[in-house]
Amino acid sequence: MRLFALLAATLLLPSFASASALSLTLPGNTTVLSDEVQVLDGYALPLGPFQDGALPVKSLTGKVQRSSWRVGISGLSAQQLRTPLEEQLISMGYEVLFQCSTQACGGFDFRFETEVLSAPQMHVDLGDYHFLSLxxxxxxxxxxxxxxxxxxxxxxxxxxxxxxxxLAALQPDPTGDESVETVADGAAPEPAMPKLDGDVVQDALIATLREQGHVVLDDLAFATGSADLGVERFASLATLAGFLRENAARRVVLVGHTDAQGALDGNIDLSRRRARSVRSRMVKDHGVSAAQLEAAGMGYLAPRASNLSPEGREENRRVEAVLLAAE
Known part of the structure; x- marks a missing residue:
C-alpha cells in the first residue's frame, strides 16, 4: 500500500517565494522540529556524490528556509519517506538535479560534507538516508x-x-562604497557551545557531548588558513581521550569548521585537514584507538557566529566532536 494512505492530515509550509507558497502533504502525526528563515543567506546544494575527496555543489545565495520534521511512524524506510515527497515536488514543477541514497551518495563522507541541521532538529542514520537536489x-x-x-x-x-x-541587492554598489563586507555564511548560526575552562572542562565537555550529541573543543588553536594544531596540551583532547579509552565501543567524528574567508572548496579541504590533525594528536599523544575516531570537514557551512567580525571568524574556526556510539 502506498505511503499516501497514511497521510491523514496536511501540514502547510510557510511561503518561501513571493509568488506562491510551497506546501507539502505530510502524515498527520508529524512534528515540526525546525523552521527558520534567513532573508539573505547561502547554501551549498549538492549536485553529485562525494568522491575523490570532494563534494560537487552549486553555491546558492538568496532567501533560505531551513525546515525539519519528525514523522512518528515506526518501520518506515528512508525510501518510503522520500517517494511521496519527491512526487509532490515534481508535480509542483521541480526537476531533479541529483538524487542518491546512502552509499551511492558517498556514505559517511557525504553526510558530513553536506549541511545537516544539528540534533535534535535532524537525525540521519548513516545506514539509511536519501538525498534529493531539485x-x-x-x-x-x-x-x-x-x-x-x-x-x-x-x-x-x-x-x-x-x-x-x-538579485538586485547582490549587484555591486554603483557608488563604489565597499565598506560593507558581504559574506554567505552557509548554515544559520548555531547557539554557541559553552566555553570549556579550567577545572570544569571535563564535566562540561562530557556532559554536553552526552546530552547534545556534539561539543565544540573550544580550547584548540588554529591560525587563519592553517591546519596545524598548536603544540600545547589541550584539556579538551585529554578529557575526550579519557572518555573514549574507558569504552572501546565509543566512537566520535571530529568535524572541522572554518571562517568564511576564501572559496568553499578550499575551506572544506582546510577544515578536513584540521580534523585529521586533531585525530592524529588523539591517537599519537593520548592513546586513543584510531578505530574510535573519524575526521570530516564542513568548511564554512555551519557557522556559530557572524563571519562579519574578527571575533566571529575566530569562533567559527573550530573542531567539534560528534558522538556516534556512546557505549
Missing part, C-alpha cells in the same frame, strides 16, 4: 534529506529562492 525556474532550489531512527522518520528541507529584489 530546481524550478533557475531561481528556486530545494535540498531534501530523509532518514529514520528505530521509531520515527526524519525530513529536512532547505529551500532557496532568489526574488528580483534580492
Amino acid at each position: 530546481q524550478k525556474g533557475g531561481e528556486d532550489h530545494v535540498g531534501l534529506m530523509v532518514s529514520r531512527s528505530a521509531n520515527a522518520g526524519f525530513i529536512q528541507m532547505i529551500h532557496v529562492t532568489m526574488p528580483e529584489e534580492q
Whole structure:
C-alpha cells in the first residue's frame, strides 16, 4: 500500500517565494522540529556524490528556509519517506538535479560534507538516508534529506529562492562604497557551545557531548588558513581521550569548521585537514584507538557566529566532536 494512505492530515509550509507558497502533504502525526528563515543567506546544494575527496555543489545565495520534521511512524524506510515527497515536488514543477541514497551518495563522507541541521532538529542514520537536489525556474532550489531512527522518520528541507529584489541587492554598489563586507555564511548560526575552562572542562565537555550529541573543543588553536594544531596540551583532547579509552565501543567524528574567508572548496579541504590533525594528536599523544575516531570537514557551512567580525571568524574556526556510539 502506498505511503499516501497514511497521510491523514496536511501540514502547510510557510511561503518561501513571493509568488506562491510551497506546501507539502505530510502524515498527520508529524512534528515540526525546525523552521527558520534567513532573508539573505547561502547554501551549498549538492549536485553529485562525494568522491575523490570532494563534494560537487552549486553555491546558492538568496532567501533560505531551513525546515525539519519528525514523522512518528515506526518501520518506515528512508525510501518510503522520500517517494511521496519527491512526487509532490515534481508535480509542483521541480526537476531533479541529483538524487542518491546512502552509499551511492558517498556514505559517511557525504553526510558530513553536506549541511545537516544539528540534533535534535535532524537525525540521519548513516545506514539509511536519501538525498534529493531539485530546481524550478533557475531561481528556486530545494535540498531534501530523509532518514529514520528505530521509531520515527526524519525530513529536512532547505529551500532557496532568489526574488528580483534580492538579485538586485547582490549587484555591486554603483557608488563604489565597499565598506560593507558581504559574506554567505552557509548554515544559520548555531547557539554557541559553552566555553570549556579550567577545572570544569571535563564535566562540561562530557556532559554536553552526552546530552547534545556534539561539543565544540573550544580550547584548540588554529591560525587563519592553517591546519596545524598548536603544540600545547589541550584539556579538551585529554578529557575526550579519557572518555573514549574507558569504552572501546565509543566512537566520535571530529568535524572541522572554518571562517568564511576564501572559496568553499578550499575551506572544506582546510577544515578536513584540521580534523585529521586533531585525530592524529588523539591517537599519537593520548592513546586513543584510531578505530574510535573519524575526521570530516564542513568548511564554512555551519557557522556559530557572524563571519562579519574578527571575533566571529575566530569562533567559527573550530573542531567539534560528534558522538556516534556512546557505549
